[in-house]
Amino acid sequence: MMQRQQVLVLYLASSALDTPTVGWAFYDGTGVERHMAGDQDEPPYKTGLEALMDGWRLIQASSLHSHEQGNEFVTDYLKYEFFFEKLVETTP
């Protein structure tokens, strides 16, 4: 048996884990599932908290930045990004 990592990325509506999912991605290190851009219209979890309750471990959250003078109203990347992982036992 060996372990492989599954990575779930959720983009939420605010910095709080219990706010709605607005974007998501799933990368499966076991090679079983292959997801790609545009393949789902509904998120796997409605909030980040739901993912925690289903056993996903939070490993990274985007930090909150102060707003650079002159660029306060610029929008760019999805702002509230949360990386989760599961370690899954697989056979070689």
Added chain:
Amino acid sequence: MTLLSSPDVARFVARGFLRLDAVVPDDINRQFLKEMGPETAEEMPLAHYGRLMKESRLPLVAAGTPLSKAYPNTSALSRFFELEDITGAVHSLVGAEPVVDHHFLHITFPPAALGEKSPVSQHWHQDSTIDPRRAFDIQLMYFPHTVTAEMGGTRYLPGSHLRRVSEAAISRYQNIKGQQRVTCEAGTVLVMHSGIWHGGGANISDQHRYMFKIRLCPTGAQSSQWDLRDLPADHLRQRPIFWVGDTREPDHIHTILTEPEPWFEFDTSRLEYINRIKLWRYMLGDESFDADYWLTRLENDY
């Protein structure tokens, strides 16, 4: 030509696209596909592109060529740009004398043309590069044949056009609430703000999918180029906000500019409204415009 209405231009400002369903007649679609070159299903993608680049009658157009001189008379693309709805949308958004930046035939290949590879959708991206302008280019996405869900029509994200990102840096995202995928009748055209996030879908049908994209740049001011006669006299007047009663006016310019998309974060939705209002000021040529006090509140500084 049929110029755009004020609500249509406001929707373009707010959402970054306009969709013109089956606007191109079938005879032009058929002529375009003929001029594009013959389809050969067995070819691998590189071979197919290579042959089309060599054999196609679609013209080579130098960047910066005036649109009026880009396409030979009687060609499918010349006839395309004579259509009243196309001419009107182009004029309304980039003015009377736009130039061609580039055009390209986008092909999404079916499994039969991929050998052992499986069809994969294209990552999200914004075309060109980081673009901090308030001015914008438009991209016409022309679908010359029917596009079914299995053919992997272009995916795009309404309201993403004002996000300042660096091309493929957004590839990490797979799905975003509110994303749209094109399925359409032959002759459908999407008129896109150059900043909109998009990507090709995975084609799991048994046919090639073709989409011809033309990027047009303005050569002068983009303000007040549409049909402003329908602009209400009170569009500069403020209305009650937050405590608004039970009446809603969906075609009111202020409503259109402050409608959220399903993927907006709670706080950035307000920044999006502010950026839309700035773009509407640019389109209107009137820096006094505001919707729901978003900019007036910030400009009230003594």
